[in-house]
Amino acid sequence: MVEWIVFASLAGLFFGSYNVFMKLVGEEMTPSVGLMIVSGTTFLIASVVTMLLKLKGQSVVFANGPALFAIMAGVSTGVAEILYLIMFSKGGGSASGLRW
Numbered sequence: 001m002v003e004w005i006v007f008a009s010l011a012g013l014f015f016g017s018y019n020v021f022m023k024l025v026g027e028e029m030t031p032s033v034g035l036m037i038v039s040g041t042t043f044l045i046a047s048v049v050t051m052l053l054k055l056k057g058q059s060v061v062f063a064n065g066p067a068l069f070a071i072m073a074g075v076s077t078g079v080a081e082i083l084y085l086i087m088f089s090k091g092g093g094s095a096s097g098l099r100w
Contacts, residue, residue, distance in 0.1 A: 026088025035081050
């Protein structure tokens with residue numbers, strides 16, 4: 001079995017769960033508040049994983065150039081998540097398509 005297939009499958013599972021939970025958040029909560037909770041949880045998980053890697057002796061690398069790309073990815077994700085939550089708060093569904 002190809003080694004990466006497990007990670008791809010798990011990522012697909014978690015992205016699917018993400019979509020379900022974001023729809024529920026968008027229907028019941030102010031989008032910006034929902035985003036703060038999602039982002040805070042993401043930060044917490046990333047911090048714990050980074051600390052565990054460091055405790056296991058793995059090197060934790062930080063570089064200025066890639067950090068800028070990570071910031072831009074964060075900005076893009078933040079804006080996309082806000083728009084995603086607004087879409088759900090306006091009655092849009094994850095399976096909605098264009099109607100002609």
